[in-house]
Amino acid sequence: xxxxxxxxxxxxxxxxxxxxxxxxxxxxxxxxxxxxxxxxxxxxxxxxxxxxxxxxxxxxxxxxxxxxxxxxxxxxxxxxxxxxxxxxxxxxxxxxxxxxxxxxxxxxxxxxxxxxxxxxxxxxxxxxxxxxxxxxxxxxxxxxxxxxxxxxxxxxxxxxxxxxxxxxxxxxxxxxxxxxxxxxxxxxxxxxxxxxxxxxxxxxxxxxxxxxxxxxxxxxxxxxxxxxxxxxxxxxxxxxxxxxxxxxxxxxxxxxxxxxxxxxxxxxxxxxxxxxxxxxxxxxxxxxxxxxxxxxxxxxxxxxxxxxxxxxxxxxxxxxxxxxxxxxxxxxxxxxxxxxxxxxxxxxxxxxxxxxxxxxxxxxxxxxxxxxxxxxxxxxxxxxxxxxxxxxxxxxxxxxxxxxxxxxxxxxxxxxxx
Numbered sequence: 001x002x003x004x005x006x007x008x009x010x011x012x013x014x015x016x017x018x019x020x021x022x023x024x025x026x027x028x029x030x031x032x033x034x035x036x037x038x039x040x041x042x043x044x045x046x047x048x049x050x051x052x053x054x055x056x057x058x059x060x061x062x063x064x065x066x067x068x069x070x071x072x073x074x075x076x077x078x079x080x081x082x083x084x085x086x087x088x089x090x091x092x093x094x095x096x097x098x099x100x101x102x103x104x105x106x107x108x109x110x111x112x113x114x115x116x117x118x119x120x121x122x123x124x125x126x127x128x129x130x131x132x133x134x135x136x137x138x139x140x141x142x143x144x145x146x147x148x149x150x151x152x153x154x155x156x157x158x159x160x161x162x163x164x165x166x167x168x169x170x171x172x173x174x175x176x177x178x179x180x181x182x183x184x185x186x187x188x189x190x191x192x193x194x195x196x197x198x199x200x201x202x203x204x205x206x207x208x209x210x211x212x213x214x215x216x217x218x219x220x221x222x223x224x225x226x227x228x229x230x231x232x233x234x235x236x237x238x239x240x241x242x243x244x245x246x247x248x249x250x251x252x253x254x255x256x257x258x259x260x261x262x263x264x265x266x267x268x269x270x271x272x273x274x275x276x277x278x279x280x281x282x283x284x285x286x287x288x289x290x291x292x293x294x295x296x297x298x299x300x301x302x303x304x305x306x307x308x309x310x311x312x313x314x315x316x317x318x319x320x321x322x323x324x325x326x327x328x329x330x331x332x333x334x335x336x337x338x339x340x341x342x343x344x345x346x347x348x349x350x351x352x353x354x355x356x357x358x359x360x361x362x363x364x365x366x367x368x369x370x371x372x373x374x375x376x377x378x379x380x381x382x383x384x385x386x387x388x389x390x391x392x393x394x395x396x397x398x399x400x401x402x403x404x405x406x407x408x409x410x411x412x413x414x415x416x417x418x
Contacts, residue, residue: 040249045092056304079249080115
């Protein structure tokens with residue numbers, strides 16, 4: 001979905017990749033508003049088809065810190081999946097530490113929650129100690145109704161930070177002895193019930209919720225880890241009714257579920273299915289009173305290296321001028337030659353050095369829907385092996401057939417001896 005107030009700073013590929021934000025972020029026209037920066041799904045330490053992305057993630061942190069300064073952000077909210085693994089690498093932890101230190105140095109407050117990729121206990125270590133520095137890590141489901149209170153001349157803003165609420169792990173805390181629905185919707189409704197109870201005692205207080213969930217109406221990519229429980233993972237957006245803004249994490253595409261419920265998306269593409277997504281952070285301006293119109297602008301994140309999917313015969317790919325513009329991209333290539341070319345990957349990488357995925361779909365080939373068992377019935381091991389060679393490369397010659405025969409016989413002899 002398109003986001004209002006789209007702005008796009010220069011994000012060059014290669015060479016000088018430093019963020020250039022002068023004149024690229026919307027000014028703070030309404031000085032009485034509180035300005036939030038919404039981001040999520042950093043997945044620090046993640047690789048992309050074995051390509052190290054730590055440099056791209058460090059580039060994003062540079063952009064993030066600069067955006068906070070230039071846009072005069074009051075609070076940064078990070079809606080989960082800070083790391084890609086429960087046990088992140090030393091380099092990933094170092095980058096996270098640097099990011100939080102630099103954000104603290106800007107003077108903005110930062111609120112983070114654990115996502116389904118994070119270890120809540122490890123991420124939350126020392127959380128109470130660093131609160132004083134303006135870095136608020138929230139990983140404990142028991143604290144969903146204890147907001148981070150942000151001071152403002154028009155009254156405080158209450159930020160309720162929900163860590164990822166795995167139903168089986170939090171049901172006792174949030175649902176007690178209730179034997180009803182115990183999926184994601186149930187635990188989030190229970191958490192929101194506590195939020196509304198807390199808000200009721202605060203009067204007319206502006207409120208923000210951070211959550212990590214799959215909300216109905218969102219469009220998934222193929223790089224998110226499944227969070228379904230009992231086959232059900234989707235939560236209705238109505239769960240979050242009654243708060244001024246809900247900052248969601250989990251889905252990697254930036255999208256608006258409604259005017260007050262949004263995903264910022266991941267700052268970096270983590271699958272070829274995200275080829276056409278525009279990575280960004282969201283600037284959210286809360287008006288002075290609760291219930292007022294929330295203004296949201298999208299600031300495009302730097303592109304480390306674009307992702308592209310192309311297909312064609314290998315000779316055309318290696319010589320065709322129309323492919324010159326994607327030579328520096330991360331590529332997923334599908335070959336359409338009648339037979340799989342020899343040494344295809346090494347030949348393609350001579351022109352496209354960042355080819356990461358290679359597929360083979362010969363044009364005009366008839367689809368064979370027969371089962372694997374049916375195709376093998378009555379065929380010898382040698383015939384199966386030579387058919388495989390023919391499928392991936394072309395017919396085996398006499399010497400290769402003899403080598404395969406000796407290997408199969410040696411295997412049988414070993415099995416008999418064993």
